[in-house]
Amino acid sequence: MMIPLADLVTILPELIVVSVACLLLVLDPITPSNKKDLLAWMSVATLGICFIMTAGSMGDRVFAFSDLVVVDGYASFWKLLLYVVSGMTILLSIGYLKEERIDLAEFYGFVLLSLTGMMIMVSGADLLVIYLGIELMSISLYIMAGFKRFEARSIESSAKYFILGAFSSGLLLYGISLIFGAAGSTRLVEIAAAVEARGLDDSLILIALMLVIVGFGFKVAAVPFHMWTPDVYQGAPTSVTAFMAVASKAASFGAFLRVMLEGFGGMKPNWNGLILGVCILTLILGNLVAIVQTNVKRMLAYSSIAHAGYALIGLVVAGWVGTGVSAKGVSSMMLYLAVYSFMTLGAFSIVAILRRGGNEGEDLDDFTGLAKRHKGAAFLMLLFMVSLAGIPPTAGFIGKFYLFMAAVNAGLTWLAVVGLIFAAVSAFYYLRVVMVMYMREPSPDQENETRLALSPTATVVLALAAAGVVLFGLYPWPLVSLTATASLP
Amino acid sequence: MGTFVFLYFAAVIVMAASLVVALRNPIYSALSLLVMFFHVAGLYVTLHAEFLAAIQIIVYAGAILVLYLFVVMLLNVKRDERYNQQGTVALFLGVVLLTEAVLLAVSRGVTVATPDPGPEGTARAVGNTESIGEVLYSTYLFPFEIASLILLVAMIGAVILSKKGIMESQ
Numbered sequence: 001m002m003i004p005l006a007d008l009v010t011i012l013p014e015l016i017v018v019s020v021a022c023l024l025l026v027l028d029p030i031t032p033s034n035k036k037d038l039l040a041w042m043s044v045a046t047l048g049i050c051f052i053m054t055a056g057s058m059g060d061r062v063f064a065f066s067d068l069v070v071v072d073g074y075a076s077f078w079k080l081l082l083y084v085v086s087g088m089t090i091l092l093s094i095g096y097l098k099e100e101r102i103d104l105a106e107f108y109g110f111v112l113l114s115l116t117g118m119m120i121m122v123s124g125a126d127l128l129v130i131y132l133g134i135e136l137m138s139i140s141l142y143i144m145a146g147f148k149r150f151e152a153r154s155i156e157s158s159a160k161y162f163i164l165g166a167f168s169s170g171l172l173l174y175g176i177s178l179i180f181g182a183a184g185s186t187r188l189v190e191i192a193a194a195v196e197a198r199g200l201d202d203s204l205i206l207i208a209l210m211l212v213i214v215g216f217g218f219k220v221a222a223v224p225f226h227m228w229t230p231d232v233y234q235g236a237p238t239s240v241t242a243f244m245a246v247a248s249k250a251a252s253f254g255a256f257l258r259v260m261l262e263g264f265g266g267m268k269p270n271w272n273g274l275i276l277g278v279c280i281l282t283l284i285l286g287n288l289v290a291i292v293q294t295n296v297k298r299m300l301a302y303s304s305i306a307h308a309g310y311a312l313i314g315l316v317v318a319g320w321v322g323t324g325v326s327a328k329g330v331s332s333m334m335l336y337l338a339v340y341s342f343m344t345l346g347a348f349s350i351v352a353i354l355r356r357g358g359n360e361g362e363d364l365d366d367f368t369g370l371a372k373r374h375k376g377a378a379f380l381m382l383l384f385m386v387s388l389a390g391i392p393p394t395a396g397f398i399g400k401f402y403l404f405m406a407a408v409n410a411g412l413t414w415l416a417v418v419g420l421i422f423a424a425v426s427a428f429y430y431l432r433v434v435m436v437m438y439m440r441e442p443s444p445d446q447e448n449e450t451r452l453a454l455s456p457t458a459t460v461v462l463a464l465a466a467a468g469v470v471l472f473g474l475y476p477w478p479l480v481s482l483t484a485t486a487s488l489p
Numbered sequence: 490m491g492t493f494v495f496l497y498f499a500a501v502i503v504m505a506a507s508l509v510v511a512l513r514n515p516i517y518s519a520l521s522l523l524v525m526f527f528h529v530a531g532l533y534v535t536l537h538a539e540f541l542a543a544i545q546i547i548v549y550a551g552a553i554l555v556l557y558l559f560v561v562m563l564l565n566v567k568r569d570e571r572y573n574q575q576g577t578v579a580l581f582l583g584v585v586l587l588t589e590a591v592l593l594a595v596s597r598g599v600t601v602a603t604p605d606p607g608p609e610g611t612a613r614a615v616g617n618t619e620s621i622g623e624v625l626y627s628t629y630l631f632p633f634e635i636a637s638l639i640l641l642v643a644m645i646g647a648v649i650l651s652k653k654g655i656m657e658s659q
Contacts, residue, residue, distance in 0.1 A: 003630065018638065025645060064631075065630060065631035066627075066628045066629075068628075068629070068631050068632065069631060104649070106645065106649055109645075110642070110646075113638070113642050116638070126632075128629070128632050129631060129632050129635070132632050132635040132636060132639065133635065135639050136635060136638055136639050136642065139639060139642050139643055139646065140642055140646075143642070143645075143646035143649060143650060146650055147649075149650055158650075
């Protein structure tokens with residue numbers, strides 16, 4: 001049997017990423033330990049090549065492998081974002097892994113394998129393919145979360161993530177099997193046809209829809225399926241946490257949106273109420289619980305839950321019945337997640353490079369008086385916090401602005417108001433970090449204890465993240481037009 | 490003949506399943522479970538679901554049961570008395586299940602619409618194992634390859650997380 005060459009060309013970026021990942025695993029043992037950085041650079045270079053390839057073929061809608069895989073503008077947008085995020089994660093990890101004494105080149109292999117899973121997710125046109133993509137992504141992440149295997153917290157994080165992740169995969173798979181029973185196929189196109197024909201009457205499809213929403217709810221960490229997030233994010237190595245909070249969330253949202261719109265698009269009135277409920281619960285719980293956190297990593301975990309709530313506003317708008325609002329909802333959510341990636345990665349990078357003795361400086365106390373000791377790091381943290389709170393002229397404001405505008409255009413003004421209220425609430429806990437950094441005097445003993453483990457590559461990551469936050473805040477049009485053209489119809 | 494074969498398999502399944510819960514020694518329980526799995530597989534063969542029968546033996550008897558046995562033998566549980574106080578729970582669940590069975594028996598008249606089996610359902614001529622293999626290597630080649638990638642990742646991950654002496658700081 002022959003595989004058509006055209007199909008292979010369509011998934012060439014995926015093939016390249018997988019091959020390099022396997023090559024890394026093979027090269028690791030035969031590389032002298034002082035040359036291991038080369039392997040990291042090799043993976044970054046791979047991502048660069050894939051970025052150019054995906055950007056070059058942007059716009060066409062190509063199906064491959066008997067219509068199981070689709071490469072369109074929407075998939076390409078997420079892939080471009082994922083390349084950038086993965087590249088930044090690898091660059092951050094070069095110094096961080098050495099600091100934590102876990103510098104194995106396998107780590108970069110797992111980043112690339114996880115990235116492959118995410119790429120498959122966002123360009124899957126079939127629930128089976130999307131599910132397998134999720135599994136590939138998740139299993140790599142379970143391993144990466146437990147990379148500090150001599151530390152109980154990291155193992156706990158990995159085990160918790162594994163058990164709850166397996167459980168949520170089970171629910172999702174159950175939903176998929178019910179859909180297969182109802183529609184006779186797992187392809188999104190045929191599911192859409194079955195939904196069109198008898199979606200509202202078929203209780204099987206309704207139950208399956210619910211299970212699919214629960215399964216994806218786990219993956220994007222939406223309330224009430226968020227329980228795993230704080231512990232997992234706190235225990236995992238910080239560069240992994242950043243990768244999970246940003247890349248896996250973006251990819252899950254990408255696949256979620258496609259399934260809901262292309263598969264279940266015919267029954268929007270059935271699911272937009274559910275998503276609306278989840279969205280509001282997520283906004284409330286994420287923001288309120290973040291207030292009481294004294295550990296910055298845990299606070300950022302709750303903040304990432306809250307941001308999932310904002311992104312869900314985009315999905316609610318996309319599911320609202322009305323002319324032209326759907327595409328607006330999709331593109332505003334894409335814009336939001338792109339912006340969120342830069343600011344969250346930046347904030348986690350600061351946590352990763354701030355050291356207290358042999359550990360990470362992740363307590364709020366470790367940030368006390370940071371402005372007096374490390375002006376640059378404190379200023380960047382200020383920038384990311386302000387952006388996360390959504391204050392102009394940062395990118396966070398632009399993201400929230402387009403999201404709320406989309407909600408208002410769809411006639412959901414009250415939802416935009418709710419989002420705005422919780423953005424104000426979130427300013428409290430973000431700006432508390434700023435307050436602690438700038439308004440408090442460092443205690444004398446801390447001055448000796450906390451230091452900045454700033455590697456040259458981490459500087460590049462911070463510069464990229466800061467540039468993203470500032471540039472997209474002042475001049476967002478390229479990103480806005482990109483999301484508008486890449487949006488699902 | 491067919492009825493006789495069915496009755497044999499059904500009787501052994503019920504008997505083995507009862508032994509699983511009745512026997513005091515966990516290893517005997519696990520072994521009766523094995524007997525039950527084999528006879529369920531036999532039942533599948535009589536229904537011409539050879540692929541399902543093979544999967545039943547490979548996955549349940551081959552993988553899951555071996556895991557059970559490993560745990561039982563590693564922990565060296567000879568007799569377990571902890572599960573003898575579950576009378577009320579058992580009674581409650583028994584009543585629920587019995588009600589469900591009665592309800593099902595009463596509402597037999599209601600038919601559930603079976604979905605259209607699709608074009609794959611008609612390709613019965615070559616036997617179901619062959620047709621599954623054929624679909625797996627043609628239409629569903631892509632997901633099949635991803636599944637192999639997932640197994641690779643899981644394997645490497647198990648080594649990374651458990652092998653001694655691959656990180657200096659230990």
